[in-house]
Amino acid sequence: MTKRPDPPNDASRQWDSDRTTFQRVYDVLVGTTDPVSAQQFAEWARCSETGARQALEQLVEMGIAERTGNRPAQYQRNPSYFQWKRVETLAREHSAGELRSRLSELIDADQDLQETYGVPDPDAVVISDDPTEGHEALHDRWDDLTKWRTIRQDIMILKRAVQRAESSNNGRAQSNT
Numbered sequence: 001m002t003k004r005p006d007p008p009n010d011a012s013r014q015w016d017s018d019r020t021t022f023q024r025v026y027d028v029l030v031g032t033t034d035p036v037s038a039q040q041f042a043e044w045a046r047c048s049e050t051g052a053r054q055a056l057e058q059l060v061e062m063g064i065a066e067r068t069g070n071r072p073a074q075y076q077r078n079p080s081y082f083q084w085k086r087v088e089t090l091a092r093e094h095s096a097g098e099l100r101s102r103l104s105e106l107i108d109a110d111q112d113l114q115e116t117y118g119v120p121d122p123d124a125v126v127i128s129d130d131p132t133e134g135h136e137a138l139h140d141r142w143d144d145l146t147k148w149r150t151i152r153q154d155i156m157i158l159k160r161a162v163q164r165a166e167s168s169n170n171g172r173a174q175s176n177t
Contacts, residue, residue: 021047025055029065030082035074086157091164099165103158106151113148122148 019027024045032041042052056075059065066078090099117125122145127138 021051022055025052029077035068035076037072037074087160087164090161096162096165099162106155110151
């Protein structure tokens with residue numbers, strides 16, 4: 001006997017009825033980091049494969065998605081677009097002074113982690129295979145490295161957002177008041 005999929009819940013039914021195929025494919029794309037076929041997008045977005053492919057091709061033309069491979073073509077989000085979007089949002093919603101303040105905090109946190117691990121970069125930290133090191137210590141180190149990589153990413157984004165905020169203010173630095 002073939003197992004039937006669970007019926008969609010109220011939220012997913014509302015998502016189906018309130019969003020167009022394009023919007024549903026976009027919603028799925030935002031959460032997709034690996035290349036995926038149009039057929040898989042169609043399944044996740046609950047639409048036809050043709051509808052998914054058309055939406056994905058539009059998203060490629062807009063620079064929001066990237067196409068990889070030819071047969072079958074696969075699609076993934078364009079990380080550069082989402083970085084640009086984040087920079088624009090930060091610059092619009094915060095003053096250059098607020099962004100510089102947060103940037104300073106993250107640079108301090110980055111320096112603290114450099115001192116803690118005695119290396120300039122999270123990728124330079126050696127993860128020991130030493131069985132005497134406890135599971136908790138290893139878990140803490142992985143958490144620190146994940147946090148450190150996020151800090152580095154946020155520093156890059158915030159530097160660009162400060163430049164954007166200052167340029168959108170006709171070259172005058174905004175005050176933090």
